[in-house]
Amino acid sequence: MHYLTLASALAATALAQTPAGSYPSSNKNLGVAYPNATVTPGVWVNPDYVTTQPTIYPTHYHLYDGTYMILMLDLNIPDSDVTTAAYYNTLVPGLAANTTTRLHWWGGNYTVQNGHFVNASDALAEYTAPRPRDATNHTYTLYLFDQPEGYVPPEEALDGTYYSETTDARFNFTLETVVKAVGGPVAANYFLSDA
Ligand SMILES: *[C@@H]1O[C@H](CO)[C@@H](O)[C@H](O)[C@H]1NC(C)=O
Numbered sequence: 001m002h003y004l005t006l007a008s009a010l011a012a013t014a015l016a017q018t019p020a021g022s023y024p025s026s027n028k029n030l031g032v033a034y035p036n037a038t039v040t041p042g043v044w045v046n047p048d049y050v051t052t053q054p055t056i057y058p059t060h061y062h063l064y065d066g067t068y069m070i071l072m073l074d075l076n077i078p079d080s081d082v083t084t085a086a087y088y089n090t091l092v093p094g095l096a097a098n099t100t101t102r103l104h105w106w107g108g109n110y111t112v113q114n115g116h117f118v119n120a121s122d123a124l125a126e127y128t129a130p131r132p133r134d135a136t137n138h139t140y141t142l143y144l145f146d147q148p149e150g151y152v153p154p155e156e157a158l159d160g161t162y163y164s165e166t167t168d169a170r171f172n173f174t175l176e177t178v179v180k181a182v183g184g185p186v187a188a189n190y191f192l193s194d195a
Pocket residue numbers: 035036048049050
């Protein structure tokens with residue numbers, strides 16, 4: 001009995017590629033490699049190693065023969081960075097109480113070439129490095145989504161709303177509109193980092 005319980009607990013842990021309790025979730029691993037650090041789900045990465053966008057690649061022998069989008073979110077932004085207490089309940093929930101999200105990267109038109117994802121257009125939101133203002137560890141989640149033929153990103157992505165690395169528009173970012181348009185993530189991965 002104990003062996004069984006332990007085995008299923010380990011299997012569940014090994015399968016989760018998104019933080020427990022986060023939305024949306026995925027059990028399929030996305031390869032994420034910075035020049036000096038390959039991301040293992042939930043494992044801390046030195047902030048010095050995540051300053052430039054990572055290489056994204058397929059794992060698990062899954063055939064990625066379509067076109068894809070890559071998004072990265074911080075799930076630990078203090079609500080107080082974004083709004084006042086009266087509006088906390090309107091924010092897209094982060095991982096912990098009174099936290100919300102921030103968009104760190106949104107690139108589209110990715111296809112697999114020579115074993116990794118390569119883009120054919122500029123990012124909708126350029127990659128920005130983790131640099132939490134509160135000097136605590138934040139959780140950064142990377143998602144791979146399908147980009148069906150004819151998919152048109154939301155107006156606020158097309159008009160450059162998210163382009164600036166420092167824009168407040170990147171706070172309180174919801175993946176719900178993406179999921180509604182293209183379905184749940186195809187694969188994911190996540191890491192912790194501080195500054
Ligand atoms: C990788 O690590 C080496 C040795 O610590 C360092 O010199 C280099 O700047 C690092 N490169 C990046 C991109 O983090």
